[in-house]
Amino acid sequence: MKNHQNVVAPVVKSRVNTLEALAVSISNSTLLPRAAVTASRGGFWGLYSKKFMKNLKNNGDGGKGGAKVNTFIDSMRASSPTRVKSDENQDKNSWILYHPSALNMFDEIIYNSRGKQVVTFLDYDGTLSPIVADPDKAFMTEKMRATVKDVARHFPTAIVSGRSIDKVYSFVQLAGLYYAGSHGMDIKGPTKSRSHKKSNEAVLLQPASQFLPMINEVYKILVEKTKCVPGATVENNKFCLSVHFRCVDEKSWGALAEKVTLVIDEYPKLRLTQGRKVLEIRPAINWDKGKALEFLLESLGYGNSNVFPIYIGDDRTDEDAFKVLRSRGQGIGILVSPIPKETNASYTLQDPSEVEQFLQRLVAWKRKSSLSHKL
Numbered sequence: 001m002k003n004h005q006n007v008v009a010p011v012v013k014s015r016v017n018t019l020e021a022l023a024v025s026i027s028n029s030t031l032l033p034r035a036a037v038t039a040s041r042g043g044f045w046g047l048y049s050k051k052f053m054k055n056l057k058n059n060g061d062g063g064k065g066g067a068k069v070n071t072f073i074d075s076m077r078a079s080s081p082t083r084v085k086s087d088e089n090q091d092k093n094s095w096i097l098y099h100p101s102a103l104n105m106f107d108e109i110i111y112n113s114r115g116k117q118v119v120t121f122l123d124y125d126g127t128l129s130p131i132v133a134d135p136d137k138a139f140m141t142e143k144m145r146a147t148v149k150d151v152a153r154h155f156p157t158a159i160v161s162g163r164s165i166d167k168v169y170s171f172v173q174l175a176g177l178y179y180a181g182s183h184g185m186d187i188k189g190p191t192k193s194r195s196h197k198k199s200n201e202a203v204l205l206q207p208a209s210q211f212l213p214m215i216n217e218v219y220k221i222l223v224e225k226t227k228c229v230p231g232a233t234v235e236n237n238k239f240c241l242s243v244h245f246r247c248v249d250e251k252s253w254g255a256l257a258e259k260v261t262l263v264i265d266e267y268p269k270l271r272l273t274q275g276r277k278v279l280e281i282r283p284a285i286n287w288d289k290g291k292a293l294e295f296l297l298e299s300l301g302y303g304n305s306n307v308f309p310i311y312i313g314d315d316r317t318d319e320d321a322f323k324v325l326r327s328r329g330q331g332i333g334i335l336v337s338p339i340p341k342e343t344n345a346s347y348t349l350q351d352p353s354e355v356e357q358f359l360q361r362l363v364a365w366k367r368k369s370s371l372s373h374k375l
């Protein structure tokens, strides 16, 4: 990473916040049905969204929103990797044909990266660490930490997470990396200082800083409103919030979702998306992990070509980054999932231990190729 410290030039391009762009961004939420996205292209997204949220709000009282919440709950169940059934093996086989294992295709991936600078982007939860019941205990193993350290030694590396930077840094504990927390709304890079103390990072971009007071206000309300649902926890990720369903009985998922939507309905400047056993609340700005990826590439001096980004992630929010790579025709997206999922990633890995194997092979290849260049 040291070689790249001096090339960081945080040029913040003004992003055109059109309804269309917003709709595409929102389309990644499984909470919004496809029809909502289509509607947005007709220019009445706001109206439809309100109506949708209202329907969702009506869940549980026999209202018409029940079906919507059911869709959301089904989606949340489907994104849980513990629900693999043996009769789904056939689906899995055909899925794997379209999204082959990044380990099996390692040589092809390396071949496609020839002559280009590999840059790695790593999600944290479910990618570098397993999904555990208590989100505060999502620790990565020492072996994984050593592997990520090796990766960062050989390639510019960024950790991209929905968590706050402070939280994700407390898990990763590695200086010299780029960190994009709060779904890319808080981006920091390494400084030239040799101190390896915490927060040895310089702010590169915080596109949602004006939302801080609102996020803190909604955090307090959500903590209050959800405390009667056993197991529900609200995490403050600085520029966004997470309501965790991991420890909530499935029977209460609908009730919890209803409580959350009731609160967020009062804040039109915030939006709600769904991930793996989590509801995410964030500013309704045209910014996501995909935009963070583009910003980081530009900051690193790879805005144009000759770069081969490898983005590894496991959740809906990572799809924004996979889409960006597809549309740029650069690098590869790798989805971490043991079960078939609709994805824009080209390749897959089953779990964090396969991610570790893949990263180790990447380092080994780099070491070998650097050695052969010296000979």
Ligand SMILES: [Mg+2]
Residues within 6 Å of the ligand: 123, 124, 125, 126, 127, 313, 314, 315
């Ligand atoms: Mg994740």
